[in-house]
Amino acid sequence: MAPAEDAEAPNAEIPISILKVTCIKGPHLKQPWLPDVQTVGGVEYIKLHKWDRDLTLFSTGTPLNFAATGRRPAHNINVQWFEDTKRLRREACDAAVRKIIADAAEAEGKPVPPRIRPAREEDQFLVGKTVMLDCPDILDQHDQxxxxxxxxxxxxxxxxxxxxxxxxxxxAYIRCAIKESAPFIQQPSKRRSKLQGSPKRLRKRGRKPKADEVAPEAALAGEGGQQEEDDAEYDDD
Structure with missing residues (x-):
């Protein structure tokens, strides 16, 4: 009896808890998808990440595979939609910051600043924790x-x-959007492109001649001068 009581002792220290989780069932999902969610104002928001295995399977029907093998090709949802949606979100945040700064200036009877800084992460505590995005139509290859x-x-x-x-x-919208989106192609940074195209980076400096060395032009001239002296001595003979 004593050994059994000792075995249950560690479990007795674990508190009893009741958990409520959000799970998603849908096409291609063999097991329920337990997404990463945040709740703001009583509303749940799901995290959308291009390297999420469940989101990849849900959107395309093909499992995420980082490296190609003999049996399975590489597959992911690193598509342009994520970049486009982040751009829309950034533009919406910038517009919200411009509006609140313009409203504050008008309320104080001051002119609206001609240039207003871009939005920052911490502006959510001033403007609000959510933004509304105008997401475009999702079209197929035939523009349907x-x-x-x-x-x-x-x-x-x-x-x-x-x-x-x-x-x-x-x-349903983002599943279709991700599936129809073109693959994302990383563009070279402006700084790198500028350095690669800079004449200073392309031009190579030659080794400076030492004091006792003769430049190539001078050496050729010297050889010609010596040849003329030899020819003159031959004529005298």
């Missing part, structure tokens, strides 16, 4: 509308991960 344009609410962010309001309609 697969998903109509819609407004979708996202959590505030300028460079952070995307968090979208979680509901069935939004999931």
């Amino acid at each position: 509308v697969l998903q109509p344009a819609r407004q979708i609410q996202f959590l505030w962010g300028t460079t952070s991960d995307l968090f979208m309001e979680l509901n069935e309609d939004n999931l």
